[in-house]
Amino acid sequence: MCTxxxxxSDAELEVMRILWREDQALSLSDIRTELSEKMGWETSTIATFLRRLQKKGAVSVQEKEVHYYMPNITKEEYTALKKRSLIDKLYDGxxxxxxxxLCQxxxxxxxxxxxxxxxFRMGDKDK
Structure with a gap:
């Protein structure tokens, strides 16, 4: 998968954090339980975020008795992508x-x- x-978005990232943390397929109900309490979001809002994430290729859906959602991108892959994007955008790579x-x-x-x-000293010893 090309990441x-x-x-x-920041809101979609809240959904991804739950999927990454749980590391198993989750139903909308499972995700809603946490986000309704934490963010005050309605079921329809969370379902919209999940559809968007699916359309972007960030999550996949397993259809059983209900839909279950799994991330297609790991937290580490996404973090590396965002880090590289930030450095490229703000610091010319x-x-x-x-x-x-950061130091200044x-x-x-x-x-x-x-x-x-x-x-960095410990890293030099490994070479």
Whole structure:
């Protein structure tokens, strides 16, 4: 499955998070239980998001006594896609510039920086 063209809205992402977390086919009823409470969404709203996700190729439907929905893209695949898209869009494809921007903006604490240094040092030993 080509994941490059899948664009998931913030609302649709709430549905995907449930599917990723549960790691099994879920019915609309299963999904609705959580999202009605968390987001206050009606069944029709959730069904619309599921149809959109199916049309985009992000989920597939298993038809049994009711429809069951499964993700076609993993959380890791989607995260990598969004990360790459953000870096390409805002930092001309430069991961170094992205990290530098985080450091310059004060987004990383000294402890974060020290932890990253240790991470990269440990990675060098594996080579």
């Amino acid at each position: 490059k063209n899948i664009k998931i 430069s991961t170094k510039n992205f990290v530098a921007a 903006a004060g987004e990383l604490t000294e402890a974060d920086i020290d932890e990253l240094k240790m991470y």
